[in-house]
Amino acid sequence: MKALGLAGARTRRLFTRQTLFIALAICIIWALGVQFGGNVSERWAELGNQTPDFKEQPKRMPTHNVLPPLAERVACYGPRGRLLGESPDDDLQTSEINGPYPTPWTGNYEETGLDLTVMNVDRRYGPYGYGEEREDYNRSRVDWNQVDWGQLQNDCFERNRHRFPASATRFDDTRVTPPRFALRHVAKVPEVRHWHEFQPTRRTAVVVRAWRGFEYLPEDMYYLRSLVAETALKTGGEYQVILLVDMKDYEGYENDIFASEEAYKKGMEDAGVPPEFQSITLLWTNRLLDSWYPRVEEHLTIWQVFQPMQLLALHYPEFDHFWQVELDMRFMGDAGKFLDSLSAAARREPRKQSLERSSFLHMIAETGDYGEFFRVVNESNKGGSHAWGPMRVREILPIGPEPPVADPRDDNFEWGVGEDADALLTAFCQNANTPNTWIFRDWIYGLRTGVRTPRFYCPPAIQRGSRALLLAIHQAQLDLGIRIPSEATLPSFALWHGLKLSFPQHPVFHRDNDDVENRRGWWRGGPLASSTGLGPDNNDHPRGFGLSFWWESNWAKHVFNEWYGRKLSDKEPRPWIIKEWDGKLWLPNMILHPVKHIKKK
Ligand SMILES: *[C@@H]1O[C@H](CO)[C@@H](O)[C@H](O)[C@H]1NC(C)=O
Numbered sequence: 315m316k317a318l319g320l321a322g323a324r325t326r327r328l329f330t331r332q333t334l335f336i337a338l339a340i341c342i343i344w345a346l347g348v349q350f351g352g353n354v355s356e357r358w359a360e361l362g363n364q365t366p367d368f369k370e371q372p373k374r375m376p377t378h379n380v381l382p383p384l385a386e387r388v389a390c391y392g393p394r395g396r397l398l399g400e401s402p403d404d405d406l407q408t409s410e411i412n413g414p415y416p417t418p419w420t421g422n423y424e425e426t427g428l429d430l431t432v433m434n435v436d437r438r439y440g441p442y443g444y445g446e447e448r449e450d451y452n453r454s455r456v457d458w459n460q461v462d463w464g465q466l467q468n469d470c471f472e473r474n475r476h477r478f479p480a481s482a483t484r485f486d487d488t489r490v491t492p493p494r495f496a497l498r499h500v501a502k503v504p505e506v507r508h509w510h511e512f513q514p515t516r517r518t519a520v521v522v523r524a525w526r527g528f529e530y531l532p533e534d535m536y537y538l539r540s541l542v543a544e545t546a547l548k549t550g551g552e553y554q555v556i557l558l559v560d561m562k563d564y565e566g567y568e569n570d571i572f573a574s575e576e577a578y579k580k581g582m583e584d585a586g587v588p589p590e591f592q593s594i595t596l597l598w599t600n601r602l603l604d605s606w607y608p609r610v611e612e613h614l615t616i617w618q619v620f621q622p623m624q625l626l627a628l629h630y631p632e633f634d635h636f637w638q639v640e641l642d643m644r645f646m647g648d649a650g651k652f653l654d655s656l657s658a659a660a661r662r663e664p665r666k667q668s669l670e671r672s673s674f675l676h677m678i679a680e681t682g683d684y685g686e687f688f689r690v691v692n693e694s695n696k697g698g699s700h701a702w703g704p705m706r707v708r709e710i711l712p713i714g715p716e717p718p719v720a721d722p723r724d725d726n727f728e729w730g731v732g733e734d735a736d737a738l739l740t741a742f743c744q745n746a747n748t749p750n751t752w753i754f755r756d757w758i759y760g761l762r763t764g765v766r767t768p769r770f771y772c773p774p775a776i777q778r779g780s781r782a783l784l785l786a787i788h789q790a791q792l793d794l795g796i797r798i799p800s801e802a803t804l805p806s807f808a809l810w811h812g813l814k815l816s817f818p819q820h821p822v823f824h825r826d827n828d829d830v831e832n833r834r835g836w837w838r839g840g841p842l843a844s845s846t847g848l849g850p851d852n853n854d855h856p857r858g859f860g861l862s863f864w865w866e867s868n869w870a871k872h873v874f875n876e877w878y879g880r881k882l883s884d885k886e887p888r889p890w891i892i893k894e895w896d897g898k899l900w901l902p903n904m905i906l907h908p909v910k911h912i913k914k915k
């Protein structure tokens with residue numbers, strides 16, 4: 315980690331004053347590995363280095379990139395043919411809690427700006443069909459097979475089109491307009507595209523990772539409907555939900571769906587997507603990934619979950635950001651407000667120390683409110699920052715901006731404020747280069763520095779990547795075969811490129827809320843006990859089985875199912891986070907993961 319020593323300390327030693335001179339000097343120093351123009355890469359070649367065979371040299375982004383707010387949202391029609399916001403049958407009824415709101419084990423409601431509301435299952439999923447088979451269902455019933463969530467989203471976008479730049483477009487029904495995905499040798503899109511070829515569209519794709527053979531049970535349907543209604547329809551089209559379906563041809567599915575329109579049609583039938591979601595479905599195959607990324611020999615989800623997303627950004631660049639969400643997660647509050655809050659919190663966050671803040675958990679019981687957390691991270695970093703501009707990796711020609719000042723200590727947490735994050739994470743990040751037990755630690759290819767390359771992993775891969783970031787990863791994989799595991803991909807590439815990274819610390823609860831020893835095991839002394847200011851010195855922490863959001867949790871499913879009205883195990887007491895009143899069970903506003911659907915016996 316020596317290479318990551320405080321950027322501030324290093325530059326302070328080299329320069330004393332902030333003049334144009336400094337900028338020039340930095341150019342010369344960085345020119346050893348950083349691309350500013352065509353002749354630098356020539357110089358590189360002369361030095362005998364292996365120059366990446368990029369087709370075109372990337373441009374750097376401007377230092378400041380704050381976009382204006384969008385005009386006021388125009389209401390859209392929901393599945394009952396009524397305007398959302400004026401339709402009690404469609405709208406969520408949230409309640410304020412009777413008594414103090416539970417304090418998150420990690421994360422917070424203040425900085426993330428999430429509503430302090432609770433819902434029971436009728437209120438949460440009633441609008442989407444939960445309980446519709448019962449006599450006392452007091453909402454109008456919907457013939458869901460007649461609902462077309464793609465059409466609803468496009469209608470909503472049209473009603474709001476004036477709010478978006480001209481570069482924003484609707485998402486065509488792939489059953490009518492052939493999908494743009496194509497094998498590389500017949501691709502209609504350029505093989506490589508750069509961030510500067512695109513204008514902001516101000517739209518975000520919410521990409522649900524699905525697969526052939528997935529059985530869509532009622533609870534999955536409620537979840538998916540709520541996702542479309544709340545993210546896309548209630549925001550006036552700022553989001554577009556897409557179902558990205560893995561055809562699992564690596565498990566013996568023979569139909570080459572990209573061979574012909576008929577083959578793709580057949581693929582749609584085989585995919586098993588319910589009619590109401592078919593118009594927002596895009597299919598992909600391992601064959602597609604292999605045609606684009608032969609140099610990355612591995613395409614399995616566990617290693618390369620973002621490859622389909624990279625190709626989505628390449629073929630459907632009309633989105634500024636791409637959220638990857640999973641079928642086994644649940645938003646206990648309004649999903650659109652949740653994603654909006656995370657996005658806004660990331661936008662508010664300064665670049666300085668955003669990596670450092672992401673490398674510690676904000677635990678209210680240990681450090682107090684978020685302001686105090688922010689303060690101690692700064693204290694532990696002595697006002698500096700480990701990531702200030704691109705984190706140099708030889709093979710990567712960075713696209714991120716140059717810092718406004720050479721020394722991060724001269725920036726009063728202003729740089730990056732108001733700018734969207736390129737990598738938005740939902741869990742804390744760990745440094746792969748401090749001693750740890752990360753099982754994917756040695757899985758890195760295509761980089762000469764190998765395991766010494768700076769890398770951060772932030773599982774789960776429920777993350778949002780910008781078009782710019784995904785296109786840059788695409789190019790690195792296509793041209794150089796660079797690969798690191800899924801959960802490290804977005805954060806590490808963002809850092810190498812000097813793009814903005816943010817982990818808004820959303821509220822997470824723990825089964826053993828009062829187990830101080832366990833909590834301290836995760837806290838590890840916090841920022842003030844860290845010798846570097848970049849994560850705890852010791853990466854070991856207790857297992858996360860009891861967390862409400864964590865890749866290995868088994869508590870999340872108990873929380874969800876008990877609230878949903880079924881018990882998974884008689885041994886498991888009712889999770890304390892569930893409150894009962896009025897004979898109903900209520901949960902606070904949070905995301906649960908993983909929660910896999912339960913088949914009725
Ligand atoms: C259904 O009935 C409950 C209980 O009477 C009431 O609180 C709720 O507002 C009703 N829901 C709708 C959508 O009208």
Ligand SMILES: *[C@@H]1O[C@H](CO)[C@@H](O)[C@H](O)[C@H]1NC(C)=O
Pocket residue numbers: 689692693696697698727
């Ligand atoms: C951050 O730390 C530096 C160095 O200790 C200090 O001068 C500065 O005031 C701190 N800034 C904030 C906002 O806490």
